Amino acid sequence: MAALCVLMFVANTASPFKTSFLPDALVDFIKLTVLYYLTVSVTRTEQDVETFIRILFVFGSVITLYSLVGYRIGWETPVYRMVSPFGGMGSNSNGFAMLLLSLLPFTMMYMLRQESPIRKLIYIVIALGIVMCIIKTRSRMGFLGLMLQFCIFAWDKRKKAGALLLVVLIIAVAMLRANENLWDRVATISQQTEDFSEYSPARKNKWRQAALLIAQRPITGVGISRFRQAVMHNELGEFEHVVHNAYLEIGVETGIVNMVLFTLLIFGHIRLSFKAYLLFYRQDNTTLHDVNRAIFIASLIFAFCLILLSEQYNSMLYILLGLAAGCDRIAANYHTKPVELS
Secondary structure (H helix, E strand, O other), X not given: OHHHHHHHHHHHHOOOOOOOOOOHHHHHHHHHHHHHHHHHHOOOOHHHHHHHHHHHHHHHHHHHHHHHHHHHHOOOOOOOOOOOXXXXXXXXXXXXXXXXXXHHHHHHHHHHHOOOXXXXXXXXXXXXXXXXHHHHHXXXXXXXXXXXXXXXXXXXXXXXXXXXXXXXXXXXXXXXXXXXXXXXXXXXXXXXXXXXXXXXXXXXXXXXXXXXXXXXXOOOOOOOOOXXXXXXXXXXXXXXXXXXXXXXXXXXXXXXXXXXXXXXXXXXHHXXXXXXXXXXXXXXXXXXXXXXXXXXXXXXXXXXXXXXXXXXXXXXXXXXXXXXXXXXXXXXOOOOOOOOOO
């Protein structure tokens, strides 16, 4: 994180286009770096992790339920694509979808662990609320991420009939409540990766432009938030839209080295959460096992969605990475149980 922050600053100073000393996106990334280290620093024990996630869950539940009620009864101005009424990381529809997708694994974790019917019902309502909000964002990658996440849940609980039934019911509600507008948007995903025409806003055309600009300036990039300006300057076609691929956007704006660092940062932490998940399973620590499974699923889905979304500055991503690093530190204090040979 620290190296990426410094190198992004260095690369930006070499931009061929007029840019500020500290552009807004770089300031955002500096804040996210601080957020990452704060998350790591406050999750030193199992109790710390539980408390942090509980606060995160309450925060997400309030946003979800208020969004549904607020837009329904007129507290908030109706919009075609739902955004978070509280702004922040959910201030745009895709960002809101990514926030909700990241919270859903923790909601499912709490729901499946509950034995009290009343508490289980409460968590089911919250999970359904999150699903409904994701659908109302009309985010294509949000919906695909939702379906992929439910496939993981279903596979994970395939031997537990009750848990599997709950997951299937929530999927069924999501499919039934998705209106034609969402299905129309989902249906155009293939076009987004096939349309190669120069003046198309489709993802494939934006990736073509990004590849051409990376080839021109592979080391320093074109400058943070300067992709559209570079496209227009080089007469590469449509210039109103961003890359819609977080990895490529980091590469085109700040160089290949930073793109590699950013990719390693994400998948390195996904690996940490998976290792911790396996370790706590062997240690019979149900709480941290479930927590790391939720972190792993949320981080993996986020990384998948970044292929078609420019959400590299979404705060929730760095909270997940910080949680993965915090749990890895806790895992380091455990000793793996010896394998019992039968």
